[in-house]
Amino acid sequence: MATTLRSFIDVAPESHFPLENLPFGVFKPAHGAPRVGVAIGESILDLSVLEEQGRFRFPEFQDRKIFATSALNEFLSLGRPAWRRARTVIQDLLAAENGELRDNATMRAHAFHAQHDVTMQLPARIGDYTDFYSSFHHAHNVGTMLRGPENALMPNWKWLPVGYHGRSSSIVVSGNDVRRPQGQIKPPDAEVPIFGATRSFDYELEVAFLMGPGNALGEPVTIDRAEEHIFGMVLMNDWSARDVQAWEYQPLGPFLAKNFCTSISPWVVTLEALEPFRRPLPPQDPEPLPYMRAPNDCTYDIHLEAQLQISSMDAPHVITRTNFQHLYWSVAQQLAHHTVGGCNLRPGDLLASGTISGPTDDSRGCMLELTWRGANPLRLPNGETRKWLEDGDTLAITGWAQADGFRVGFGEVTGRVQPAFTPGQTP
Amino acid sequence: MATTLRSFIDVAPESHFPLENLPFGVFKPAHGAPRVGVAIGESILDLSVLEEQGRFRFPEFQDRKIFATSALNEFLSLGRPAWRRARTVIQDLLAAENGELRDNATMRAHAFHAQHDVTMQLPARIGDYTDFYSSFHHAHNVGTMLRGPENALMPNWKWLPVGYHGRSSSIVVSGNDVRRPQGQIKPPDAEVPIFGATRSFDYELEVAFLMGPGNALGEPVTIDRAEEHIFGMVLMNDWSARDVQAWEYQPLGPFLAKNFCTSISPWVVTLEALEPFRRPLPPQDPEPLPYMRAPNDCTYDIHLEAQLQISSMDAPHVITRTNFQHLYWSVAQQLAHHTVGGCNLRPGDLLASGTISGPTDDSRGCMLELTWRGANPLRLPNGETRKWLEDGDTLAITGWAQADGFRVGFGEVTGRVQPAFTPGQTP
Numbered sequence: 001m002a003t004t005l006r007s008f009i010d011v012a013p014e015s016h017f018p019l020e021n022l023p024f025g026v027f028k029p030a031h032g033a034p035r036v037g038v039a040i041g042e043s044i045l046d047l048s049v050l051e052e053q054g055r056f057r058f059p060e061f062q063d064r065k066i067f068a069t070s071a072l073n074e075f076l077s078l079g080r081p082a083w084r085r086a087r088t089v090i091q092d093l094l095a096a097e098n099g100e101l102r103d104n105a106t107m108r109a110h111a112f113h114a115q116h117d118v119t120m121q122l123p124a125r126i127g128d129y130t131d132f133y134s135s136f137h138h139a140h141n142v143g144t145m146l147r148g149p150e151n152a153l154m155p156n157w158k159w160l161p162v163g164y165h166g167r168s169s170s171i172v173v174s175g176n177d178v179r180r181p182q183g184q185i186k187p188p189d190a191e192v193p194i195f196g197a198t199r200s201f202d203y204e205l206e207v208a209f210l211m212g213p214g215n216a217l218g219e220p221v222t223i224d225r226a227e228e229h230i231f232g233m234v235l236m237n238d239w240s241a242r243d244v245q246a247w248e249y250q251p252l253g254p255f256l257a258k259n260f261c262t263s264i265s266p267w268v269v270t271l272e273a274l275e276p277f278r279r280p281l282p283p284q285d286p287e288p289l290p291y292m293r294a295p296n297d298c299t300y301d302i303h304l305e306a307q308l309q310i311s312s313m314d315a316p317h318v319i320t321r322t323n324f325q326h327l328y329w330s331v332a333q334q335l336a337h338h339t340v341g342g343c344n345l346r347p348g349d350l351l352a353s354g355t356i357s358g359p360t361d362d363s364r365g366c367m368l369e370l371t372w373r374g375a376n377p378l379r380l381p382n383g384e385t386r387k388w389l390e391d392g393d394t395l396a397i398t399g400w401a402q403a404d405g406f407r408v409g410f411g412e413v414t415g416r417v418q419p420a421f422t423p424g425q426t427p
Numbered sequence: 428m429a430t431t432l433r434s435f436i437d438v439a440p441e442s443h444f445p446l447e448n449l450p451f452g453v454f455k456p457a458h459g460a461p462r463v464g465v466a467i468g469e470s471i472l473d474l475s476v477l478e479e480q481g482r483f484r485f486p487e488f489q490d491r492k493i494f495a496t497s498a499l500n501e502f503l504s505l506g507r508p509a510w511r512r513a514r515t516v517i518q519d520l521l522a523a524e525n526g527e528l529r530d531n532a533t534m535r536a537h538a539f540h541a542q543h544d545v546t547m548q549l550p551a552r553i554g555d556y557t558d559f560y561s562s563f564h565h566a567h568n569v570g571t572m573l574r575g576p577e578n579a580l581m582p583n584w585k586w587l588p589v590g591y592h593g594r595s596s597s598i599v600v601s602g603n604d605v606r607r608p609q610g611q612i613k614p615p616d617a618e619v620p621i622f623g624a625t626r627s628f629d630y631e632l633e634v635a636f637l638m639g640p641g642n643a644l645g646e647p648v649t650i651d652r653a654e655e656h657i658f659g660m661v662l663m664n665d666w667s668a669r670d671v672q673a674w675e676y677q678p679l680g681p682f683l684a685k686n687f688c689t690s691i692s693p694w695v696v697t698l699e700a701l702e703p704f705r706r707p708l709p710p711q712d713p714e715p716l717p718y719m720r721a722p723n724d725c726t727y728d729i730h731l732e733a734q735l736q737i738s739s740m741d742a743p744h745v746i747t748r749t750n751f752q753h754l755y756w757s758v759a760q761q762l763a764h765h766t767v768g769g770c771n772l773r774p775g776d777l778l779a780s781g782t783i784s785g786p787t788d789d790s791r792g793c794m795l796e797l798t799w800r801g802a803n804p805l806r807l808p809n810g811e812t813r814k815w816l817e818d819g820d821t822l823a824i825t826g827w828a829q830a831d832g833f834r835v836g837f838g839e840v841t842g843r844v845q846p847a848f849t850p851g852q853t854p
Contacts (some may be wrong), residue, residue: 164679181768253680254592341608
């Protein structure tokens with residue numbers, strides 16, 4: 001594995017943000033407008049300051065303000081050569097042996113912020129958000145609950161990455177609370193549906209990729225060029241109301257069960273940073289149709305966890321331990337499939353994996369699977385149990401790729417469940 | 428019915444755009460940037476010119492440029508009182524008895540454009556697009572084909588407006604060609620799916636409403652306030668690939684079958700203009716749950732047509748004649764349901780009805796129903812037949828509300844089918 005790079009900024013061995021990572025995000029300092037930065041250790045390097053100093057005078061930037069802005073979309077549209085150049089500038093400037101910033105206290109004071117002093121924002125204006133269903137074990141578990149093990153997977157599942165369009169407007173950044181949604185629910189023994197707050201509030205552990213340059217309407221992205229269009233990845237919690245979903249989803253798919261809130265982590269980990277963690281894609285049988293075959297297609301070795309903390313607990317408890325490699329379909333296959341009919345993607349579009357579950361009981365990525373629809377409640381360290389998430393519970397998802405001597409981490413996406421809305425309430 | 432209003436601009440009796448209508452749209456003149464206008468007869472009144480003259484100095488406008496811009500979103504966010512004030516200003520200025528603009532040739536030359544001289548654009552930046560499934564006859568016909576007449580409707584259909592999230596990026600304005608999409612198709616007699624251009628290319632006649640002010644995440648819009656959030660309506664053609672849809676849609680709904688292109692008409696007809704055409708909502712049985720009940724809820728009497736012209740024909744032929752009143756769920760019910768779980772809508776979001784079919788054979792709003800999945804091909808006046816749309820076919824949807832002496836019309840949404848993409852082709 002790669003030798004550890006050293007920065008003059010202190011980076012603890014278990015930090016998610018060493019010099020090898022440099023994820024991009026949008027932050028708002030205590031005073032001043034939102035702008036783009038990269039995370040390093042427990043700090044943020046303010047890229048708008050470097051931009052102001054003229055350190056990104058590359059042809060793609062064309063003297064535009066790429067980093068002194070409240071969203072990554074402009075930067076995303078530039079493409080991989082520009083992203084790589086920017087990364088090199090930043091990595092050089094932060095390196096232990098470079099005195100330029102290291103030895104200039106005034107400039108350092110201007111260019112660095114402590115992460116705990118700022119407010120993170122959504123990294124991009126997300127035009128369209130797509131959610132796939134790409135984990136075999138998740139699809140198989142859910143299908144088994146609904147139709148039994150013989151018919152668990154729909155006939156199409158191994159032929160195409162099943163996906164659907166989600167709701168962009170309700171995507172929020174980590175740290176935002178999530179309100180328990182209300183909706184129509186049809187209890188199994190009831191004649192007619194009732195209206196009320198969901199009784200089966202769930203999380204879904206997912207990873208999503210953020211689009212760089214898009215494609216023109218009507219013009220597919222071929223799988224061998226898919227990576228040119230992908231900037232990087234974030235963690236996602238696709239909050240779900242299972243009872244609402246069960247009643248509404250036929251025949252057009254999930255709607256209110258998912259569109260009340262979706263949370264993502266603020267730092268976008270680039271494909272450059274994930275390069276050392278590429279792994280061969282697991283075997284696919286049947287062989288995918290030609291438009292989804294690429295000789296060097298890959299997955300990534302990223303450890304993923306979900307942690308639950310309820311109010312009676314002092315610390316979060318890990319309830320899911322899984323890995324990005326459990327996904328059946330690659331991100332390149334998802335992208336090639338998404339565009340093969342001509343659908344146009346735009347910079348800032350977000351494409352999520354769907355719940356990532358592994359083969360073991362503790363690698364299931366949502367309560368629906370962990371408790372088998374509530375039949376086997378989770379037992380927490382302090383003796384309390386959970387069939388579903390309850391008001392006041394905090395669910396955090398974290399993840400990292402581990403190398404010899406450093407981690408390329410995603411930080412976390414966290415949210416706490418708030419009671420359902422009551423009219424007259426100030427939201 | 429209301430007495431006809433007269434403008435000094437010539438408006439033919441069958442024109443869609445009399446003084447009673449005044450739909451808003453975004454147009455690009457031959458020279459100059461896109462801006463907002465209203466249609467009157469065969470002309471457009473340029474609202475950016477009136478704005479420049481200070482004719483919209485209302486508190487809501489706050490000296491911002493609302494009309495000298497390429498999308499209606501700012502105007503949409505202002506809400507109904509501002510919309511009404513703007514309408515009054517425009518209607519007064521265009522009235523036959525008002526000499527201010529009528530008698531000022533210089534100002535007229537500056538403020539009016541011929542519709543045939545400009546390029547219409549999408550009326551708004553559409554953040555999220557939702558498609559409902561609100562026509563009983565459409566849902567019943569499709570369900571009968573798939574599951575037989577006894578199980579035609581899913582158990583949820585009469586309890587909630589079934590809907591799903593569509594693709595925003597591929598919404599185009601009328602006049603754009605649509606490329607035949609490719610995708611995975613599983614012929615009924617085949618063991619495995621094949622890849623190719625759709626063999627069952629369809630249109631769907633729909634009407635969509637455009638959101639004004641939105642709601643905060645987590646805070647539902649109650650049905651009695653729904654209309655405050657709705658600016659107006661457009662026609663929509665939700666192009667569909669039925670074979671792709673049949674193979675992919677289980678269990679998460681339509682994806683590539685719909686996301687390759689959706690066309691809308693450029694002129695947004697306001698609820699003010701549609702006021703005289705309000706009609707009582709048809710009876711609903713079972714009674715909807717309380718959050719979808721409003722004493723004055725309504726539908727609208729809007730005649731709708733689809734016209735097909737194939738290359739061997741001299742003129743379009745009407746293949747669907749239907750009416751907005753055939754929708755089971757009202758727009759207020761759709762909006763109340765959409766937000767009841769806390770989903771936030773934003774100005775410019777588009778919410779479509781789904782295919783609008785009536786009870787008669789000729790009121791079916793798509794080829795799937797008209798030809799009963801290709802079993803009964805359509806016979807055209809020149810003897811040719813169609814099971815589905817073929818390359819070179821042009822499909823137009825038009826619609827209007829007819830009063831005594833005038834029409835409040837929507838113009839049209841039209842598009843021609845182009846052959847499937849081949850690699851290396853310039854899109």
